[in-house]
Amino acid sequence: MARTTGSHSDITGPRVRAAALRLFARGGYAAVSMRAIAAEVGVQAGALYNYTPDKQSLLFDLMQAHMTDLLAETPSDADRSELQQLQDFVAFHIRFHADRPDEVFIAYMELRNLTEENFAVIERLRRDYEDRLETILRAGVASGDFSVADTKIVTLAIIAMLTGVNTWYRAGGRLSLDEVVAQYWDMVRKAVTA
Amino acid sequence: MARTTGSHSDITGPRVRAAALRLFARGGYAAVSMRAIAAEVGVQAGALYNYTPDKQSLLFDLMQAHMTDLLAETPSDADRSELQQLQDFVAFHIRFHADRPDEVFIAYMELRNLTEENFAVIERLRRDYEDRLETILRAGVASGDFSVADTKIVTLAIIAMLTGVNTWYRAGGRLSLDEVVAQYWDMVRKAVTA
């Protein structure tokens, strides 16, 4: 038998990506088989190839979509003060990442499973994102609002600190996301001012 | 043929662990085959089983040894001020991790490839390490040296920030390790004081 019921092309495609996302985040790209993804969708392995040319593209597309969304939604209001821009960035980063734990996990853990060309694309997007933050820091140093010795280091330190939230934050836990944002903003603000 | 030359038991064992460490860090546990490890050592796959009962133990032993070393070497001098203890911790963490990039990478990336029981052991060691830092922070809050709202959050934020150094620091790069330590200590100090 084939085609168990109805026409499913526009439904199965998103389901394949959703299943891959879930399973990659849970078990890791290399440990998840195409058959496992197919089973999660409720389909045979061969059917996946109507929606992706291969397993590698499945991973790459998920990561690229995530990074593109991240960059598209990053706030940047040049009218606001550098301190306000930094606060916007901190709040945005924490909230955006808290909303997408699986995407974030994959984007950080599966870089080494990308082919060389695919890695270069994702790495470029990652650097673009870092540059957004460093631009704010540099402007703040120029205006005298911030006191940091090396903007590159502080950029990486802040991003690492903020992304770390995803390793422990769970909705409905001890702290609300508002409280988390407030606490991290407090640390960041103190760290970059004199 | 067998045993190509010489008696190798006490040499091959460490070489197996070293090869596994290198390859796991490079390609990920799931993507590295026992045959690949054997090839790195210069031996056939079957010979590995003279030194490990299975692949999982190879991973677990590497992670457990790393975490045990980390805890054993963590400084804790109760005679020093809380600010000094925190500074010691920051410097120690950065230097210890910079010395062991492969071990650190594995310890953070391969947790999900541990069996349930093995994971519980490693997770416990990780929490023990976090407790060392939180103990310092709590004492500093009690003495009035530190001003932090939630010691647990600050503990995790500091560790995430410090561990992030490993994603970009390379010996012989733009900054010396001394400079890196100084910069991160500056940020941490400002973040935890009023």
Add this chain to the structure above:
DNA sequence: TTTGCTTTTGAACGCTTGTTCATTAAATTG
């Protein structure tokens, strides 16, 4: 109802996986 298109099946492909084990050779001991 027939035709044509889309989607899925299920088998098959060649290859790799972790692990076991009888066999063999080197090293050590007596």
Add this chain to the structure above:
DNA sequence: CAATTTAATGAACAAGCGTTCAAAAGCAAA
């Protein structure tokens, strides 16, 4: 030199891998 122990080989195992494809089945249009 002979006997024993240690350590490695290399073939074999069953299972699983990503991917391909002819055949079958569901759906839409004529």
